[in-house]
Amino acid sequence: MPRPSETLKLGLVTDLGRIDDGTFNQYAYDGLVQAASEHGLEYEVIETESRNDYERNLQSLIERGCTLIVTIGSTLGPAAERLATRYTSVHFVIVDYEPLPDSRNVTGLVFAEDEAGFLAGALAGLMTDEDVVGFVGGMDIPPVLRFQKGFENGVAHTNKRAKALSIYTDSFTDTAAGEEAARELIGQGADVIFAAAGASGSAAIRAAAQAGAWVIGVDQDEWVTTFQNGAVPGAERLITSAVKRVDHAVYTAIDQAVHGHLRAGVQRFDLSNDGVGLAPYHAADAAVPSEVKGKILEVRDGL
Known part of the structure; x- marks a missing residue:
């Protein structure tokens, strides 16, 4: 009987975006490539250009012989589950999605966004001078809502005077909407902005940082991606990122x-299995008081 590794061919279908877009499309790809390299596995990748293509893209990978298919984002989940009932020999791994209880060949990888968001909010509450902070969300799907709720709770935990504002762009790819959301929050007095909105959110924190606000990234360390290791103006205003280790989760599966x-x-x-956390302070390190750093460690240990 063949070993599992001898029958595995990997596939990846991104959500809207590309495997080098600095969002968790890229980090899921990184996890897949690492696993494929270590175990000598073949893989195929399809980058989604339209939501209408979800099922077609998954079907294409099945026809190419993929037996384990990773999909990115909760909006891809229903399409993957429909195909899972027809192709029971293919296993689907879906990032940010909880499959139906009776699904026999679907694994959902979910994250404690509320924990990462709480840490981001706790830091925002300690870093705001105006007692006004802002959240930019993409679409009101469960992972984003968990980030928002955690953020708001974290702010309240460390600064009961602070007000947490929020704006949704209704998109993960509309960069202009992200920039406008940042401007609107700053106009309402926010001096710390956390965004969980994919490329829209990256545009939001870049615009906010360049306008002088403190910003907090999401999903991956946006110092590396959005601010290109400090090369992009405003990088010194990024205090951290609320990281989801999508690469670690995909590799593990x-x-x-x-x-x-x-x-x-x-x-x-x-937090307990290194699935979420905060990125380093990078260029903002000297601007974050030691007592603030200590408080964040204390908060983390208490979650």
Whole structure:
């Protein structure tokens, strides 16, 4: 009987965007490539250009012989689950999605965005001078809502005087909407802005940082991506990012499949298993008081 690794061919379908777009499309790809390299597996990748293409893209990977397909984003989940009922020999791994309880060949990778958001909010509450902070959301899907709720709770935990404002762009790709949201929040007095809105959010924090606000990135370390390791103006205003280790989660799922341990259902990644956390302070390190850093460590240990 062949080992699992001898029958695995990997596939990846991104959500809208590309594998080098600095969002978790890229980090899921990184996790897949790492696993494929370590285990000597073939893989195919399709970058989604329209939501109408979700099912077509998944079907294409099945026809190319992929037996484990990673999909990115909760909006892809329903299409993957529909195909999972028809192609029971293919295992689907869906980032940011909780599959139906009776799904036998679907694994959802979910994250404790509320924990990462809480840490971001706690830091924002300590860093604001105006007692007004802002949140930019993309679409009102569960992961974004968890980020927002955690952020608001974190702000309240460290600064009961602070007011948390929020604006949704209704898009993860509309950079102009992200920039406008940042301007609107700053106009309402926000001096710390946290964005969880994909490329829209990256545009929001870039615009806010260049306008002089403190900003907090999301999903990955946006010092590396959005601010290109400090090369982009405003990088010194990025105090941290609320990181989701999508690369770690995707790698873990594939590694489990290779060893025959991948199970259907939900896998949760949180602070306890290095699934979420805060990125380094980078160029803002000297501007973050030592007592603030200490408080954030205390808050983290208490979650």
